[in-house]
Amino acid sequence: MTRQILVTAALPYANGHIHIGHLVEYIQTDIWVRFQKMRGHRCLFVCADDTHGTAIMIRARREGRSEEAVIADMREAHLRDFAGFQIEFDNYGSTNSPENRELCHQIWSAIRRRGLVRQKDVQQLYDPVVGTFLADRFVRGTCPRCGAADQPGDNCSSCSATYTPADLRDPRSVLSNAIPEIRTAEHLFIELEQLHDFLQQWSQEGITCSRKWHAI
Numbered sequence: 160m161t162r163q164i165l166v167t168a169a170l171p172y173a174n175g176h177i178h179i180g181h182l183v184e185y186i187q188t189d190i191w192v193r194f195q196k197m198r199g200h201r202c203l204f205v206c207a208d209d210t211h212g213t214a215i216m217i218r219a220r221r222e223g224r225s226e227e228a229v230i231a232d233m234r235e236a237h238l239r240d241f242a243g244f245q246i247e248f249d250n251y252g253s254t255n256s257p258e259n260r261e262l263c264h265q266i267w268s269a270i271r272r273r274g275l276v277r278q279k280d281v282q283q284l285y286d287p288v289v290g291t292f293l294a295d296r297f298v299r300g301t302c303p304r305c306g307a308a309d310q311p312g313d314n315c316s317s318c319s320a321t322y323t324p325a326d327l328r329d330p331r332s333v334l335s336n337a338i339p340e341i342r343t344a345e346h347l348f349i350e351l352e353q354l355h356d357f358l359q360q361w362s363q364e365g366i367t368c369s370r371k372w373h374a375i
């Protein structure tokens with residue numbers, strides 16, 4: 160029986176080059192996909208550049224060019240490296256594409272319609288010099304538990320404590336070395352637990368369920 164198999168691998172981030180750790184995953188996946196195609200199955204290997212994130216925005220700003228220019232260069236480099244290792248995707252897209260925008264819009268609209276979005280204010284560190292909220296890894300400071308200096312914003316490499324960036328003593332923004340301010344930002348959360356039964360069934364059935372997704 161011919162199986163229909165859809166395969167993907169972790170989307171490489173468009174802020175940096177493909178390294179050997181990435182390649183292990185793509186080469187192994189490519190071998191498996193080739194094997195399935197040789198067995199006569201219809202097997203599609205899809206992947207894309209992940210072009211969204213603060214690091215890309217910061218890099219573009221530092222280099223004095225647009226985010227689009229950064230991600231276009233990185234896409235070219237990624238595709239060249241994948242080709243150099245003979246990794247063959249049936250489709251290699253981008254999260255910054257019209258079709259991804261359309262799909263995200265459809266999914267988000269469906270979730271909104273079902274009332275599964277909850278709005279909540281979250282306190283977050285803000286870099287007043289760069290003018291941006293800071294992800295955990297963009298804050299460093301002294302561990303609130305053991306006092307180790309220059310630790311990342313989410314966990315201590317010395318005593319393994321986990322915390323939020325707001326718990327750090329003497330926090331500094333890695334972008335500007337400014338002292339971050341605590342500001343309130345509105346965040347949107349999806350009530351995923353309400354979809355527990357659907358997701359359990361959908362992820363275990365192993366068949367095409369696009370019709371069911373539209374029914375949400």
Ligand SMILES: [Zn+2]
Pocket residue numbers: 302303304305306307315316317318319320
């Ligand atoms: Zn510590």
